Amino acid sequence: MNKLLKIGAVTVLLGSILAGCTFGGKTNEAADVKTADTSSAVAVPWIGTKNTTRINTSDPAQAAVLVSQTLWTAQSDGSRPSSVVLTDVANWQIAAAATDLIHHPSNGPVLYFDKDSVPQATLDELKRLNPKGAESNDGIQIVIVGPVSDNVKKQLDDLKMKIDQIAGDDPATVAAAIDTYYAKVAGELPQGVVIGSADSPEYTLPAVNWIAHMPEPLLYVTKDNVPEATAKALEARSGKASIYVLGPESAVSAKVEDALKQYGTVTRISGDDPYENAIAFAKFKDSGNGFGWGITAPGHNFSFVTTDSPALAIAAAPFSHLGKHAPLLFTEKSGMPDSVMNYLMDLMPKFKDSPAEGPYNHAWITGDSSAITAKAQSEIDDMLEISPASGENPHSGH
Template sequence: MDEVNRMFSGNTVDTTRIWGDHAISVMINALQMAYPGFPKSTVPWRPNALVIAPIQAFQFAFTSSSLVHHPNNAPVILVPEKLTEDLSKEIFRLSPAGKDVEAQTFLIGPVSEIVEHQLKAMGLTTLRIGNARPYETSVSVSEYRLAHSPMSGQGRKNVFLLSGEVYAEGMAAVGYAMHEGLPVLLSKRMEIPHEVQRFLIEHPTLNVFIVGSEASISREVEAQIRAKMKGSVIRISGLSPYEISVNFSYFFDPHTGVGWGRNQPGKGDAFSSVPANDWQLGVISGLFSHLGKHAPLLLIDRNKIPQVVQNYLRYLNPVKKSSQPPYMHAFVFGNFDSISYETQVHLEEQIILQEH
């Protein structure tokens, strides 16, 4: 592995690695790719706000994802109890404009007071949403998202319901929530938390998209939701987190417009890939669902690409009679301890142009 670190750039002709030895360094590199410019971001699409979520708990980051979409254009910043020097410098570089939003930074759940004071000392306004209880916070963020509607109509009429107990099966929905602004509610496997029940009763016409198998959100919970809602209730499931990520990428609902609909061969699709056991990289990858190639997330392992993902990529990448575009692309996140170089090369083999 040391030889690989010395010899290779970490990129291939159709894959780009967003480097970092830990989540914060990967996140900063992703932010600098998405919002380039120094000493401050200079692009017209620079952030309008920032979503600040605690780095230690996936629930708050997942539910915060709906706030990313325009007009907020507010990337999720995962933070520890105190901003590091690198994080402070990056937040300064991003310098969110704060135009037509209630604050330049949205603090989700139990973000520490130390971080809040640091942000204020940088001259940024703050707004707290939620508390230390994840299910209540998922409702608070969802209510805020509905009250301050995203530019996409999808975020006004539809919600995601993900597990608040395990993360792998719901991870693929996070990037789409950033892409279209759908609120993200959380549930327990065997019961709907009281706060979430109340939200659904108060918004009976919403369409609910359950992302995950019955191992993460039970059939009984689904039945309870169907009994409460006038809108549609649709589950996107699979036999594993990998298959769920494939099915989510493939899915499109013509009645609501919800879904990536990446289901036509030869379109030159781009994807992000992270290990199924790393929710932080999953959240970070969502930035590339919000901007740029608008890439869905496909889950893999450090040392292998699951067969269901390989089959999907091969389906989307048929043999072509010419070398003309479009071409496929993949982003991988983290260092070689997150996704090995060999796995990245194997990913390249799945998506490179296949010619007669």
């Protein structure tokens, strides 16, 4: 059986197993759904291979719900979130900064609303999760981040849950407000800060998986300017901030990097293109304070998306918080760029006597086959497979 047939067989199997996993009790006959009607179900929500699991939709609201269902089973108090972060799917900058609240205080996902309404899939997921209320945050069950319409507010009020809001529509201002909110709830202000470009999601988005996992916030600059809100947030660190600029000078200029030095130590983490930039962030580790993934050896998990859908990348950010914690890597629709392929080759697990020794790699893939093809999923799967240290054929016997 060839690789594509294997994926097809797994799809049919999972389709049978997961036929009852629908949104709002509805079904959709299309096996590969990309639709603005987020009240419809994804017929095959997950597609698995031996080393990968695909969140099988390219609709961001649906993807956020599937990520939530994957990580929070809501079958016990321990598997329910404390709170849920809700934000506008159309504003990637605010949504990305909001992922700082995934770990603390929420231990919960980011879900999406639209400009004028909350998708039925999101409402159903909020009911399924039934957030416990964050003890450190006065029992809040939903944190709205960014602006919200009266109709959205009414739909959420009808849920009879305890709601808080971090208001505002300017990304730099809202990001700074999230930083303040986090510090108040946590009881301390993180000294580490990730600085990203508000204009270049392809270079900034690798930060979301880290801040969903650790306390550092994401604050914004433009290529040549430090917004006042960002400057004030950095000033609150009293010159002791550990500042990590993410992206090359084409996204954040050397002028801005120099301007940031008055607030603390500045380190740039960058690559020449979005693929290499994400790899650089996945590899980086600050030995002085432990900041960064530092992934340079086998035995890890990764989250793959394409560069052209920031909302999908943000929906998948919780994959760095629970389970096999995963940094974000970018891929192309039909296969991995050479830089990503080479990185995974360096991380390929090797066994001496038996593949049962481990370690193993795994990847989450977010997006249907219109975003990342089945062939590309198969390629990622192959590159994560454990192989003999001798270099022999891994399938010729042990």
